Amino acid sequence: EQLLQQTDDAVALSGRFGAPSFGGAGNCSGHLRRAQAGGCLTTGELLSVASTLRTIRTVKEWHSRSGGGASSLDSYFSGLVSNKFLEDKITSAIISEEEISDKASPVLSDIRRKIRTASSKAREVLDKIIHSSTYIKYLQDTIVTQRDGRYVVPVRSECRGNVPGLVHDTSSSG
Numbered sequence: 001e002q003l004l005q006q007t008d009d010a011v012a013l014s015g016r017f018g019a020p021s022f023g024g025a026g027n028c029s030g031h032l033r034r035a036q037a038g039g040c041l042t043t044g045e046l047l048s049v050a051s052t053l054r055t056i057r058t059v060k061e062w063h064s065r066s067g068g069g070a071s072s073l074d075s076y077f078s079g080l081v082s083n084k085f086l087e088d089k090i091t092s093a094i095i096s097e098e099e100i101s102d103k104a105s106p107v108l109s110d111i112r113r114k115i116r117t118a119s120s121k122a123r124e125v126l127d128k129i130i131h132s133s134t135y136i137k138y139l140q141d142t143i144v145t146q147r148d149g150r151y152v153v154p155v156r157s158e159c160r161g162n163v164p165g166l167v168h169d170t171s172s173s174g
Contacts (some may be wrong), residue, residue, distance in 0.1 A: 050090035
């Protein structure tokens with residue numbers, strides 16, 4: 001009898017106000033238990049939590065717009081807890097499953113800024129080297145590339161002893 005009443009109320013609300021979207025909701029209980037126990041969540045798991053929080057918030061907003069009262073479903077809606085603050089913190093800190101934003105923490109932002117500065121300085125030094133009259137005669141080309149995350153300057157194989165540095169690879173064409 002109670003389930004029939006809930007079904008009738010759900011159909012009536014959906015008919016009058018349209019059905020709310022539950023598309024972003026997922027079962028995050030395992031993620032939340034692990035986080036509560038002090039475990040770490042992956043970026044994908046955090047994005048799943050944010051998506052579920054967004055769905056909860058929009059469903060609660062839908063219920064409020066629908067008048068939000070006197071239905072057998074009210075206890076379900078009142079049991080939903082939204083957290084816009086946490087939802088926003090997660091979505092501003094994580095760009096995708098593969099990338100965390102600089103906004104995630106001041107420390108991360110500072111580390112990335114230092115890496116960019118060091119990379120820029122290394123690039124400047126290499127640009128000076130490839131245009132220097134001392135080394136230009138030993139170079140195959142006046143370009144700087146990257147291999148395996150390291151900056152590389154193409155040195156003629158017969159001149160590699162004249163240029164300080166490591167040999168990362170040798171070209172079959174010389």
